[in-house]
Amino acid sequence: MAKLILTTFVSLDGVMQAPGGTQEDTSGGFEYGGWQVPFFGDEDMGAFINEIFDRSGAYLLGRRTYDIFAGYWPRVTDPQDPIAARLNTLPKYVVSTTLTDPAWENTTVISGDVPAEVARLKERMEEGELQIHGSATLAQSLLEYDADNADGVHGNAAPGLIDEVNLLVHPVYLGSGKRLFPEGGQPRAFELIGTRTTGSGIAIHTYRPGGRARFEDFDPPPAA
Template sequence: MAKLTLTTFLSLDGVVQAPGSPDEDPSGGFEYGGWLAPFMDEGMGQFMIEVLDRSAAFLLGRRTYDIFAAYWPRVTDPDDPIAGRLNPYPKSVVSTTLEKADWENTTVVSADVAEEVARIKERTVGGELQIHGSGTLAQSLMAHDLIDEYNLLTYPVVLGRGRRLFPEGGLPTAFALTGTRTTSKGIAIHTYRPVGRARFGSVDD
């Protein structure tokens, strides 16, 4: 059975909406798309390559799928460290509106998402089942404790608005830090493993 991992970019105030470009996701009147661009550096790229080197299959939300499918199939170099994995490896896109997926080796998951993701984890071998971005999907899977590891790339910027990774009303969860590094432009990269429900007490004890 594969480990299900989430790799995502977020601001200091937890926003994950539209990190890559101004027109990526303007829903809710969000005007700050492309906020990670000024901070891209070699350290970020190297970390992403390391993550993708561990992949065996991918699980994507509809919006992330549309963004990836519009670009990566056009990168045909099999030695490209990203396209060489995204294009040939199995992909599942979670959507209630997409009838079929044109990107090679992609299937559509439209119902019983938590149960189907559990089945995909069970049958994936040889590496990780990876979620990239896909904040809405990630939130739905957090509610079922299905994500085994979080790679959070936190950028040194506060946005003040936008969709956040951890929603109000989410499950109180404790995590163990399993890896950390900082890039030259100040991206703090932390890897966390859930270790159960959060615990509470008094600092005077």
């Protein structure tokens, strides 16, 4: 059974929209696309991304991210490029209700019960991780599904669909845009299982989702 790993770039205020280009995703009037590009030459970040892709066995992508990847990676034909080699050959699953005939090799469309299909994919896979990269709407929906179905408190919870979350937190504040954790989501606890900082100041945190978040009060001071 495979783990489902979510990896995404986020700003200091949690925005994950359009990191890779000014026109990548302008929905909602977003004007700050391409905010990740100035950090692209960070060798430490590149090494981490390569580590992630080295563990991949298949990819689960939202439609917008799939279109971005499909428009770029098939044109990278260098066999020494570790990311291109994997993306162009390994199975890809795209969640979409409108895509019917994907041109990118080894692509399967998921259009029905997404959580159920993701659970089946995890069960069927025998090698490598099932990985989500970016894919804001898909990531939000699966995290919310897991939160809605969490049946324990932090440290004592049944596993959900997403097994780990890698947040690459960039030292930039955007003030608007799609966030990984939007307003109104279910409170959820996470356990930090790894962290590192890159040369350009990107903080890479790896979390394991827990159960429901806990809310308590401080004990009152003793009576005089």
